Amino acid sequence: MKPDTHVKIGNIVMKNPVMPASGTFGIELKELLDFNKLGAMLPKSITYKPKEGNPPRRIIETACGMLNAVGIQNKGIHYFLEHELEEYENFSSPLIISISGYSTEEFIEMVKLLHKRESVSGIELNISCPNLAVGGESFGMDPVATYDIVRAVRRHTDKAIIAKLTPNVGDITLIAKAAQEGGADAVSLINTVTAMAIDIKTRKPVLGNVTGGLSGPAIKPLAVRMVWEVANTITIPVIGVGGIMNANDAIEFIIAGASAVQVGTATYVTPAIMEEIITGVEEYMITYNVNSIEELRGSIIFDSSDNSCS
Amino acid sequence: MKPDTHVKIGNIVMKNPVMPASGTFGIELKELLDFNKLGAMLPKSITYKPKEGNPPRRIIETACGMLNAVGIQNKGIHYFLEHELEEYENFSSPLIISISGYSTEEFIEMVKLLHKRESVSGIELNISCPNLAVGGESFGMDPVATYDIVRAVRRHTDKAIIAKLTPNVGDITLIAKAAQEGGADAVSLINTVTAMAIDIKTRKPVLGNVTGGLSGPAIKPLAVRMVWEVANTITIPVIGVGGIMNANDAIEFIIAGASAVQVGTATYVTPAIMEEIITGVEEYMITYNVNSIEELRGSIIFDSSDNSCS
Amino acid sequence: MKDSIGIVISNEYLSDRYYKIRLKCDEIAATIKEGQFVLFRCSDGNDPLLRRPFSVYRYFPEKGELEFAYLLKGRGTELMTRLKEGDQVKILGPLGNYFQIDQDTKGIAVLGRGVGIASVAVLAESAALEGLYSLAVLSGRNKESIIGRDFLEEAGCEVIGINDQDQNSGVENIRSILVSKIKEGLIQQLYSCGSNRMGRLVKELSEEYNLDSYISFEEYMACGIGVCKGCTCKTNDGYKTVCHDGPIFSIKEVEL
Amino acid sequence: MKDSIGIVISNEYLSDRYYKIRLKCDEIAATIKEGQFVLFRCSDGNDPLLRRPFSVYRYFPEKGELEFAYLLKGRGTELMTRLKEGDQVKILGPLGNYFQIDQDTKGIAVLGRGVGIASVAVLAESAALEGLYSLAVLSGRNKESIIGRDFLEEAGCEVIGINDQDQNSGVENIRSILVSKIKEGLIQQLYSCGSNRMGRLVKELSEEYNLDSYISFEEYMACGIGVCKGCTCKTNDGYKTVCHDGPIFSIKEVEL
């Protein structure tokens, strides 16, 4: 029997738990990936006004990961709604729009605009972009700011609201709790880890923006830990992100407590990887007799009985 | 002309900036590595009472890194002083002892004991071990606790005191400042990143301790960023640690602002790697006409003039 | 654009630090054009993680074959040198825009330096084969670092090899060669890759003589298809992606 | 103990998922003993990062050669299968303690299951060559997964191959074989590797018949020399490191 892979995030019903991580998915992928197979679509974060982004260089590969300081280059929400949104309307998977901003007002304005669009199923609040910091800190580093912003946008829509959390904090469960109390339908984590590389020949920072965000397999163990902590703390769904390269990684996040997962850097390496992950999760469920994602979610077992050597 | 590679940490004069990271160096290495070539020796953290350590499994490899949850298995400071210290006394490099504990009293007792030993040049306070947490948090996650503990031990010795900082915080510069104000002669960072892995076949955490510490090349970009931030904030020397695999990595940390570096995981991969790093740093200094480590330290250049494409 | 498998037909050392790999890959060979590139997956593991971009050096649609010339730089290209006949590699392509020659152009010059030769050589070859006057100015550190001379000459290109060792690779030397050809009316378009100095020369000459010229850029890439906005380059019209808006830019629109 | 370079002499597929690699490495071949292991650096990059432990399968000090039998498991061993004659690999060794046979022992039995055979086979061989009675009970998933029979028989060992497919690998079968040999006075010591079930059997028999028996353990390793305390295993005397205090433990001191 085909296992039941559907999951619910707020009032979004996804046919499987796999969606892209914002910033790593765009309409250009449609030739390489079947968007209709995805649990959801989630394009790159947009801002209220157009943003030019950071000066080059914007990316550099590091050990089993990459640093980026793109700085949310985008043409602004008005351009998006007029020219880009309709492209995604050709596909059946639910669409989640990621938004980012410098102020609560910007977030509210964007939510109001998105609320009016039927084709938008959910809104992810990117309050954690390390390349777009207000006074050196993103909203997502402070529980009060997180609560306030979620609460503020919550009033303006009943579409699913997902707060995307940053790992650059001491205790991520405090931020997750604040998002839940503010009225978020789910949280997604982790965004990139603030990091840096220096070119020893020129002695300059490699990235034009000096620091950037680390993503990829390097950060997976950190992401799994944080997802596990957060899933044990809050009751709304957790979406796991960070270094997911294959189905096994996705399953690891779900066992840790994630209801769904987002795939980022892996899509650069293999554009159709999400299709493989969706199939792989299903195969795992069949092999291990798991009937539903709900059954798998948070099913981590603590039992050290067979810790003896062999 | 041979460049001047010496550095000073408190009143320790090191002939070069390279020393081991605690937990990855021990007397067993002496057959494979010339201890007399090192800037300093720094054995595994010891505690007041003997510690059995965590249940197996204690290590697992992850993408470009490893997780460990050893839990400071050691025979206690009394055993160390009676049986192990003398082994290091056969070598000429300065000896720094890393200590860890559950309470300020334990730290003070250990510092008092070490203070009496002439062969001990410095003491590193491991207030950041994720596998040895007090109430779920290590001392090093809180500025006040950090200040208090450094201040408390400072009274009992004029030997160099180094506070080893954890990256599992929102703003590491606050902790570094607290350590400086408490009277530390230097800070070292970063300790491992708290992380986790789950075996999807058994659905159990891989590590007996559930979570562990991530080290290795995966975390280097995070460590470089934190060293750079801290070096820009405090005036005492910073010792850079995290994912240093070769001389280029060591140089990157020094350019970011580190006065010295510690090498951890790399020693497992290549036991004599510190010798190669010492030579490589010297060669770099010759090639790039750098006369002293002091000249190289913090020499990061901010200049985006040649950011155009090619 | 396809994420395909290429089968290695040959992988040989050329000279200096240059290598040439030939792949069988019908899908990509059938559609790729001069100046386009592909992303190679150099390892089946995570080291290196990202794919590496390489311009098509030559292509043979009838045979379904492609050639890439590459310079041994770091880990990715080091792993490429280890590939042998029959091995399979994942390649994504064709990517980016391509070199175009205006209808009324009677002759072109391509300027390639170092591995930049790999991007422009095929354009010079195609132009010559189509009966245009085609000049290839190939520059390198030394004689050995100049690749492609053989097939370019065979195709009927005029090839000028210059190198730092012989001290004839200075911009002034190239300028005087080009100016005389332009004045003779042989050349109406210039195409450059691999050197900012040559790029600036192309810009100057193009302004002076009103030529419709192009430059091919390189920048670190992640996705290669315009999604990540990681490979941007400043143009008169703001940041553009090298992988999607480029790699070829009109000389008019770029800062050099 | 040396961090040496081994030069690959041969690397061949054995059967099932087993391979055998032979290296020239004078330094390590000269000093290694039965039951010891080395750490292999499987990649020159970071994937995998840590070295992988392998027990010596056979060694030839006069020739300066070593053999390792290995099971294809993950990325590290996959990269090992790609090694070919003349390639160089970094190996650290010899590591750990070794199997010893008591002075007055006249016969031994080794019990190896799966890749555990690789650790104990050489002991059975050496014992037979020294004129002791030597029984090798080799167990596996199927006939193909039993390695070493050829050279063990040549050395004069009695070899009993059992496997799950033929349903003769149950503990009761092994017990009855061993008990009769022990009662005949042929065997005074048992050595086991690769199976907890066999380990428990060895423990029981050793207690019952007062045999001085040993077991070889495996655990994930980082340093391989006792520094990191990562590879511990619970003993009656607290945690001990498999790499430094082991890999061989007296059957009396371990929990199974």
Ligand SMILES: Cc1cc2nc3c(=O)[nH]c(=O)nc-3n(C[C@H](O)[C@H](O)[C@H](O)COP(=O)(O)OP(=O)(O)OC[C@H]3O[C@@H](n4cnc5c(N)ncnc54)[C@H](O)[C@@H]3O)c2cc1C
């Ligand atoms: C559109 C395009 C076409 C290209 N065509 C060719 C070609 O035909 N032949 C060829 O040899 N090379 C070409 N390159 C450059 C090639 O992609 C890099 O040399 C290669 O990625 C280096 O990989 P590596 O792992 O060996 O080196 P790494 O270890 O990644 O890096 C070594 C050094 O190479 C440089 N480098 C790495 N990646 C890039 C990159 N994407 N762009 C520029 N410099 C880089 C950096 O200076 C770095 O320090 C092209 C690049 C682009 C963007």
Ligand SMILES: Cc1cc2nc3c(=O)[nH]c(=O)nc-3n(C[C@H](O)[C@H](O)[C@H](O)COP(=O)(O)OP(=O)(O)OC[C@H]3O[C@@H](n4cnc5c(N)ncnc54)[C@H](O)[C@@H]3O)c2cc1C
């Ligand atoms: C002292 C000692 C001697 C050994 N001798 C041999 C030998 O002679 N022949 C042989 O084939 N194998 C031997 N092993 C096991 C061998 O080290 C592992 O199979 C190998 O490290 C797997 O590496 P990998 O990268 O292919 O697999 P990985 O991708 O690292 O792992 C695949 C799976 O292999 C297992 N594994 C990985 N590392 C170890 C390890 N260190 N110990 C136990 N299981 C592991 C895990 O279950 C893991 O899920 C020995 C192990 C030890 C500790």
Ligand SMILES: Cc1cc2nc3c(=O)[nH]c(=O)nc-3n(C[C@H](O)[C@H](O)[C@H](O)COP(=O)(O)O)c2cc1C
């Ligand atoms: C190039 C790049 C751009 C990104 N842009 C965004 C973004 O616009 N908004 C956002 O919320 N996250 C962004 N991210 C973060 C990813 O969504 C994701 O949280 C992170 O990369 C970790 O997942 P991964 O390891 O699977 O890539 C970006 C990541 C990368 C690599």
Ligand SMILES: Cc1cc2nc3c(=O)[nH]c(=O)nc-3n(C[C@H](O)[C@H](O)[C@H](O)COP(=O)(O)O)c2cc1C
């Ligand atoms: C197995 C292991 C044990 C460690 N034990 C200690 C310890 O006892 N005390 C300590 O301060 N740090 C300990 N560390 C952390 C290292 O000193 C170092 O901060 C960290 O590993 C990052 O450096 P690296 O990437 O070079 O390994 C340990 C690390 C590892 C991998």
Ligand code: FES
């Ligand atoms: S590489 Fe992603 S936009 Fe060019």
Ligand code: FES
């Ligand atoms: S592997 Fe480090 S102590 Fe055994």
